[in-house]
Amino acid sequence: MTIITQTGTLPLASAESGEAVDPVYRQIRDLVYKVSGIYKAEEKLYLLADGCGRRMKQLGARTPRDYWDQLTSQPGRDGELRQLLNEITIGETCLFRSQPQLDALRKVILPEIVAEKTKQITKRLRIWSAGCSTGEESYTLAMNMLEESERLLKGWTVEILATDLNDRSVETAKAGIYGDYALRSTTEYFRRKYFSVVEEKKLQVRPEVKKLIAFSRLNLQDESRMLFTKGMDLIFCCNVLIYFDGASKSKVISHFFSNLNFGGYFFLGTSESLMKLNDQFHLVHFPGTIAYWKPSFKSGKL
Amino acid sequence: MTASFTETIRERVQGIETMPAIPAVFLPLLKLLSSSAEEAKVDEVMRLVSYDNTIAAQCLRVAGSPLFGQAQPPKSIKGAVISLGLRRVETILLTCCLGQAFPAKKWVLDPVVFWRHSLGCAMVCRKFSEKLAAADAEKAYMTGLLHDIGFMVNCMVFSKEFATAMERACREEIPLDEAERATMGFTHCETGQALAERWKLADDVIEVIAHHHAIERSEKAQPLVALVHLSDLLCRMRGLGYGYYERHKVDLIADPAWAILSKEYRDLEGMDLVRFTFELDEAVQEIHALVATVFGSAPART
Numbered sequence: 079m080t081i082i083t084q085t086g087t088l089p090l091a092s093a094e095s096g097e098a099v100d101p102v103y104r105q106i107r108d109l110v111y112k113v114s115g116i117y118k119a120e121e122k123l124y125l126l127a128d129g130c131g132r133r134m135k136q137l138g139a140r141t142p143r144d145y146w147d148q149l150t151s152q153p154g155r156d157g158e159l160r161q162l163l164n165e166i167t168i169g170e171t172c173l174f175r176s177q178p179q180l181d182a183l184r185k186v187i188l189p190e191i192v193a194e195k196t197k198q199i200t201k202r203l204r205i206w207s208a209g210c211s212t213g214e215e216s217y218t219l220a221m222n223m224l225e226e227s228e229r230l231l232k233g234w235t236v237e238i239l240a241t242d243l244n245d246r247s248v249e250t251a252k253a254g255i256y257g258d259y260a261l262r263s264t265t266e267y268f269r270r271k272y273f274s275v276v277e278e279k280k281l282q283v284r285p286e287v288k289k290l291i292a293f294s295r296l297n298l299q300d301e302s303r304m305l306f307t308k309g310m311d312l313i314f315c316c317n318v319l320i321y322f323d324g325a326s327k328s329k330v331i332s333h334f335f336s337n338l339n340f341g342g343y344f345f346l347g348t349s350e351s352l353m354k355l356n357d358q359f360h361l362v363h364f365p366g367t368i369a370y371w372k373p374s375f376k377s378g379k380l
Numbered sequence: 381m382t383a384s385f386t387e388t389i390r391e392r393v394q395g396i397e398t399m400p401a402i403p404a405v406f407l408p409l410l411k412l413l414s415s416s417a418e419e420a421k422v423d424e425v426m427r428l429v430s431y432d433n434t435i436a437a438q439c440l441r442v443a444g445s446p447l448f449g450q451a452q453p454p455k456s457i458k459g460a461v462i463s464l465g466l467r468r469v470e471t472i473l474l475t476c477c478l479g480q481a482f483p484a485k486k487w488v489l490d491p492v493v494f495w496r497h498s499l500g501c502a503m504v505c506r507k508f509s510e511k512l513a514a515a516d517a518e519k520a521y522m523t524g525l526l527h528d529i530g531f532m533v534n535c536m537v538f539s540k541e542f543a544t545a546m547e548r549a550c551r552e553e554i555p556l557d558e559a560e561r562a563t564m565g566f567t568h569c570e571t572g573q574a575l576a577e578r579w580k581l582a583d584d585v586i587e588v589i590a591h592h593h594a595i596e597r598s599e600k601a602q603p604l605v606a607l608v609h610l611s612d613l614l615c616r617m618r619g620l621g622y623g624y625y626e627r628h629k630v631d632l633i634a635d636p637a638w639a640i641l642s643k644e645y646r647d648l649e650g651m652d653l654v655r656f657t658f659e660l661d662e663a664v665q666e667i668h669a670l671v672a673t674v675f676g677s678a679p680a681r682t
Contacts, residue, residue, distance in 0.1 A: 117655060120662040185553070185627050351654035361653060363617035363630040368654060371631070 102142040103127050106162075109149065114163055114320035115351045129165035133158070160321060167317045167347075173214045173256065174263040175316075176348050178366030180222055183312075186364055187343055188230050191311055194341050194374060201234040206310045206337070208298060209318030210240035213251025213291075214260055217283050219314070220290040221272050239307070241296035252293050254283035299326060304333040311339055316347040324355070331356045341374035385566050392537035393574040405432050406477040407579065413470050413522060414582040422458075422466055429457050429473065438476040441673050443469065447503060447666050467518040475499065475525060479675040488535050488543045493623035495675040498525050500620035500667050504611040504660060511656070512607075512645040520607060523588040526581075527608050530572025530589065531556075538564065538571065550624040557593050569593055595637050603644040606637035618660050620667065 103123055110126070111117050118126040130145055137158075139145040149158055174180070195201065203223070207216040216238055223236045242248050257280055261269065273281035296303055298318070313334050319327050334344055335358050344359060345367075346352060352359065352370060359370035405428045412424060429436045436457060443460040444453025448468065454460035461469050479495065505524030509517045534542035541564045549559035560567040573590035581589075584601035588608045591598040598605040613630050615621065632638055632653065642648040 111655070117658045119658060121665060181625065185625065186629055189627075190629075349658065351652070351658075353652060353654065360631050360634060363614070363632065363657070365617055365621070365625055365628065366619060368657065371629075 099123055099127050100142045102146050103130065105146060106130060106142075106149065110159075110162070110166070111351070113159060115353050116163065116167070116317070116320050116347070117349050117351060118166065119349070126166055129162060129168075132165055133162055163320055167320070171211055171214050172260045172263055173218045174265075174268070175215070175218070176367065177263075178364070179345060179348070180218070182364035182367050182369065183219075184222060184226060184230075187312070187369075188226060191341060192230055192234075203231065203234055203236045203312075204310050204339075205236070205238045205312045206307065206314070207238060207240040208296075208313055208315040208334070210242050210251055210293070211244075211247050212260075213240060213247075213254060213293070214256070215314055215316060216240035216251065216291050216293075217254060217272075217287055220287045221268055223290065224272070224287065236290050238291040239310075240291050240293045243295065243297050245295055248293050248295050252288075254288060255280050256283075298330045298333075304330070304337070307337050309339060310337050311342045312345070313338060313342070314345045316345070317350060319346070320350065328355050332358070335359060335372060338372045340372060342372050344370040344372070346370075382565070385570070389566065389571055389574045393533060393571065393578055396533065396536060396575060396578070405429065405435060405473070409470065409474055409477060410579055410581060413474060414580075414585075422461055425461070425466065425470060425473070426457060435473065435476045435480075438479070438674050439469070439473050442472045442475060442670060445666060445670055447663055447670065448472065471502075471518050471521050471525070474522060475502070476674050478525065488539055488546050489531055490623055491675060492671060494528070494531060495671045496667055497615055497620050497622060498528055499671055499674075500615045500660075500664070501525070501527060501608070501611050503663055503667065504615055505608055507656075507659075508607055508611055511651055512641070512647045514603075514607070514645060519584070520604065523585050523604060523608050524611055526572075526576070526585060527588050527592050527612060528568060528572065529575060530568025530570065533571035533575050534560075534568055549622070553625050553627040555626055555628060556622050567593070595640065602640050606640040609637045610635065610641070614657065614660065618657060619664055 103126055107118050107123060107126055127142075130142060133139075134142070134145045137145070137148060139148060149155055149162070191203070205219055205223075207219065210216045220236075220238055223231060223238075227234075227236075240251060242251070255276055261281060269281060272284050272287050274284055276282040296307075298304065298315075315334065319330060322330065331344075331352065335356065338344060343362075348367070352361075356370075358372070360373055362369055362371045408428055409425075412421075412428075429439065439457060440454060440460065442448065443464060444450055448464060450463065454463055457469065460472075464472075478498075502521045502524035506517045506521040509520040514520065531542075534545075542560070545556070545560040545563040548554075548563055549556045552559070557567045557569070569590050569592065573586060576586045576589045584604050587598045587601040588605050591605050592609045592612060595602060595605045595609050610632055613632060613635070616626060616628070617630050638648070
């Protein structure tokens with residue numbers, strides 16, 4: 079446990095088997111964090127070990143130490159790290175992935191933004207799901223906004239922009255058809271209200287949810303497109319920046335900062351950190367979740 | 381706070397000392413912890429522990445937790461002193477005593493929730509002060525553990541009033557001290573201070589108990605009060621709060637406490653707060669387990 083270790087090294091135990099995990103994985107965890115900003119907590123280290131295990135099999139690496147050498151020495155270390163990141167973030171995509179994030183959104187952030195914008199004539203909320211993959215996050219946001227349409231967001235227009243680099247992902251996202259695995263965190267209430275059954279064990283998002291979202295292909299490194307995507311209140315960019323090198327990451331993040339309205343929020347994945355790449359955003363905590371805040375103009379905190 | 385409140389609090393706190401539940405070891409131990417490190421005596425601690433088998437056993441269990449940096453649980457109190465140092469053993473003992481120090485009945489705040497918060501805060505305070513290379517990490521631990529002791533006073537001698545405050549905090553999802561002030565006219569800071577003075581705790585410990593929600597009032601121990609204030613906020617944002625959702629946005633770096641600390645400790649600037657947060661998450665499970673061991677005998681809410 080890193081938070082407490084003061085003396086010596088502690089045995090690492092796999093949460094499932096109870097067996098000790100090779101301490102090299104802790105080194106790999108630190109490397110992954112340094113390069114990508116993804117932090118694999120100690121109790122989830124076995125997941126990292128599993129991911130490494132699959133890669134080791136492919137590469138024919140015999141021990142975690144061999145694999146460490148491949149991860150850290152040229153040539154091919156960048157490519158291998160990318161493969162590993164793929165392995166360890168796989169399966170993180172599902173609808174309603176982070177309830178604390180949604181709670182913060184509906185209980186703290188929305189009331190704040192609504193209060194701030196109350197004097198504006200057009201009541202419009204703009205959300206961007208940047209790197210939307212196959213659409214799970216975008217639809218989750220849309221459904222949650224619809225839930226507020228008779229309360230906080232009464233009389234408001236909600237627009238969600240959902241973009242991804244990958245054409246095929248965007249097409250899948252547009253279809254909005256999901257199976258049990260993607261729906262594992264979706265409650266019966268939401269399933270009934272916002273989905274229809276299309277085939278056995280598959281549900282499709284209803285048109286009234288889709289109506290809120292505009293899907294399109296976008297490369298976050300395309301400067302001109304980034305410059306024109308303005309006026310956002312919320313930006314979500316989950317497990318996307320982890321694949322970028324430091325310089326490109328900084329660039330995208332400063333674009334996001336200017337794409338946001340004053341008082342807007344930027345969310346990363348739940349175990350992802352911006353680290354020290356930007357000093358304009360304020361790191362803020364909500365119960366169980368972290369976000370980056372572009373302080374409101376009048377708060378004078380810029 | 382009006383003079384009559386102060387008087388009422390003092391009168392009711394006077395009664396606490398006569399309650400039978402405080403372990404005999406507790407007050408002498410507090411006295412030991414208030415003395416300077418040079419005056420600390422191993423024999424004295426050993427003698428105190430020998431009076432109480434339950435506490436000795438609990439102490440060994442806690443000392444063996446990875447949260448205290450041990451791979452192997454110590455076999456005796458003496459062994460614990462050798463591997464962990466006298467000060468740490470003293471604070472562990474204090475932790476165990478506290479679990480038994482208060483009467484079972486009239487809990488308004490769920491004791492398990494309360495101890496998770498207190499122990500969590502103690503851990504975060506210690507880790508935080510280690511990161512800052514601050515002089516006395518064990519002092520930080522101890523003040524973190526004791527900072528909310530006023531809630532116990534509330535439960536014991538203002539249970540009806542405090543129940544109203546608690547109910548309001550849960551209903552409106554507001555910070556507990558706000559609800560106390562609104563319904564009772566005073567908070568756990570004042571009641572805790574009265575008890576701490578009665579117990580003749582060290583001045584800086586009293587200041588933490590009295591001012592952790594209003595650091596500007598602290599005269600002699602501002603950096604320590606600031607450290608506990610920030611740790612308390614962080615715990616409440618990471619699942620170690622008071623058992624209900626607080627609609628709260630916490631900007632630790634913009635908090636005046638952060639500025640006070642960074643004036644005192646240069647290392648604060650380089651600290652990776654997000655990683656620190658993730659590391660706290662790793663400790664949460666073990667904190668739950670420890671609370672179950674040490675405070676498990678505390679009966680559930682009546």
